[in-house]
Amino acid sequence: MRVSLKDVAAHAGVSIKTVSNVVNNYQHVTPAMRERVQRSIDALGYRPNLAARHLRKGRTGIIALALPELGNPYFAELAAAVIDAAAAHDYIVLLDHTGGRREQEVLVSQGFRARVIDGLILSPIELEPEDLRDQAEVPLVLLGERDYALPYDHIAIDNVAAARAAVRHLIDLGRREIAFIGARRGRSEPAQLRVRGWREELTAAGLPADEGLVAATDGWGHADGADAMARILESGRQPDAVFAYNDPMAIGAMRVLHERGLKVPEDIAVVGFDDVVEGRFGAVTLTSVSPDKDAIGRLAVEAVLARLSGGGELPEPRRVWADYRLVQRESTLGRAAGERSAQG
Amino acid sequence: MRVSLKDVAAHAGVSIKTVSNVVNNYQHVTPAMRERVQRSIDALGYRPNLAARHLRKGRTGIIALALPELGNPYFAELAAAVIDAAAAHDYIVLLDHTGGRREQEVLVSQGFRARVIDGLILSPIELEPEDLRDQAEVPLVLLGERDYALPYDHIAIDNVAAARAAVRHLIDLGRREIAFIGARRGRSEPAQLRVRGWREELTAAGLPADEGLVAATDGWGHADGADAMARILESGRQPDAVFAYNDPMAIGAMRVLHERGLKVPEDIAVVGFDDVVEGRFGAVTLTSVSPDKDAIGRLAVEAVLARLSGGGELPEPRRVWADYRLVQRESTLGRAAGERSAQG
DNA sequence: GGGCGGCTGTATAACGTTGTAAATCGACGT
DNA sequence: ACGTCGATTTACAACGTTATACAGCCGCCC
Known part of the structure; x- marks a missing residue:
């Protein structure tokens, strides 16, 4: 069995509580006593039993x-x-x-x-x-x-503000048909703050918030982003920008664009969310909101x-x-340049 | 305070231990008693205190x-x-x-x-x-x-065997100068089983295991892979294939190849290790060993x-x-086709 | 010089659980 | 009817820790 306070106390010739006091750095312990007890602690290799401590505390x-x-x-x-x-x-x-x-x-x-x-x-x-x-x-x-x-x-x-900054960035690039990928399927729409930011910023810019450009998904992985992008394209629409719920979805979407021969950012600009490392190493690096x-x-x-x-x-x-920042990379290269920052 | 065995025992009018027996599904408890105690447990919303249980056990x-x-x-x-x-x-x-x-x-x-x-x-x-x-x-x-x-x-x-399978795959594609990215810097070489697999398979195929094509790194992230790839290219070598220690490094390497205008897999084939999701959604999907x-x-x-x-x-x-499998994707498209499997 | 109060250290009782051993109970064989 | 035996339930003592209350001890003030 392992060594307990009792063992240390016996070894040092003091009471259990005194050892406990030393272990817990209790104020009123003589330096001499502290030293003596500590020596026993080290000698026996005592370490507190957390289960017991937690039970007590x-x-x-x-x-x-x-x-x-x-x-x-x-x-x-x-x-x-x-x-x-x-x-x-x-x-x-x-x-x-x-x-x-x-x-x-x-x-x-x-x-x-x-x-x-x-x-x-x-x-x-x-x-x-x-x-x-x-x-x-x-x-x-x-x-x-x-x-x-x-x-x-x-x-x-501030998800709404962050989403607005992302959409603003796309608008500044001259994009006008901005799709949103990753609305949560089957959930009350208002809860989706990023969709709301998308909608608000478009409206503020005098652009239509076209719900036909919002793609709902079940999950939030690469494959979901790819599916959503494919669905938008197959619906006959071809937006000039995509704002994705997160980076994996954005990357999944870019894969689909690549497969269909659409160039990022020339044909379609893409912005993600979360700024995961992966987004910095694709063939086209990804602009993203970086929390x-x-x-x-x-x-x-x-x-x-x-x-x-x-x-x-x-x-x-x-x-x-x-805080968050909007980090611009290749997927939105264009007129706007450099990194933009915003404070949450 | 929360409800303990004692509270339940009082509520049911039995001893603490009996409640404990019910909780722990002890054999010798009358169905009637079990029922009665269970009712009290439910009524009071009792849940065991793990700290105490663990102290005891x-x-x-x-x-x-x-x-x-x-x-x-x-x-x-x-x-x-x-x-x-x-x-x-x-x-x-x-x-x-x-x-x-x-x-x-x-x-x-x-x-x-x-x-x-x-x-x-x-x-x-x-x-x-x-x-x-x-x-x-x-x-x-x-x-x-x-x-x-x-x-x-x-x-x-079996890392050696898995690495050999990856290198074998590249050799089957007709590649002859196969670099290894991600040897661990500053560590004893023999410990690196994947490097050993690389070396063994090349040797078995009668090809030179050219240590000039082995790039050591400090870490194992995208950036480390990119650095290593860049170093190899800047050394004047241009291998026709790269086997990376893991997928992120492979993806980092592909980014560098992309920046320098080298085509994957036409100019350089790439194989990673770990089969992470990310590898399935790049502009060039990544062949990888999938544990x-x-x-x-x-x-x-x-x-x-x-x-x-x-x-x-x-x-x-x-x-x-x-077990592991070698999953072939675009980064090694060529003569060899389909998926190869191996059993560990 | 007696008492007061601030420091040290100690004994004891918890915290909530389970293992052990002993008590209780009912039924059964003789 | 009584001893026995197995099935059920109980009392009690741990597990290792810390809080509480208290017992010495010292110096110091009046």
């Missing part, structure tokens, strides 16, 4: 992070950011993936592992507000695009920890905006 | 998975496979990323969170055998490419659990081979 030191899918590099990079941010506070991260399925999201949000975790960071896709009524045995922080009016902290970039993933991860962790230490009821759930 | 129900980086989609997909496989056994996964830095890998392998986890699945990059001497407070399973002669289970595909990630994840989890239940010393650490 009611905290586990673990935060769960529930993401739709790890295959999407945006979420993978975000996960890395959360893990690092949590590590900075001595917290560790338990990873779940929901597949973006409502059932799984509900399960996770209801804390089906509530007894193991201190808090939950959830990036929902299909989750509906009513799924979240009065639960949360642990602090819950929401990430991402949906527009929830719920008593939980919510970390996101500050590190900030999002950090803010999410901090929000959880604030609730945790906040002794119960913090005044008001906060909606926190992270 | 010495198991946490958590497996740690330590990967070099989540940004690489191969590892992200592998993580998803491990999470699913663990879930099938009621285990949950704690995710770490080491950045492939030896220091971090040593830290993880030494079980710096040993008190939280029951087992560890580690995919090492820089870790050296001597770092693993006589530790393992918990079962350790190694993943991946390195060739360890150590008393730990090791799950991998069976689900199998690897499943086998790794099963190996950990076997040690865990194996009452201590299982006879011998096992090296388990997972």
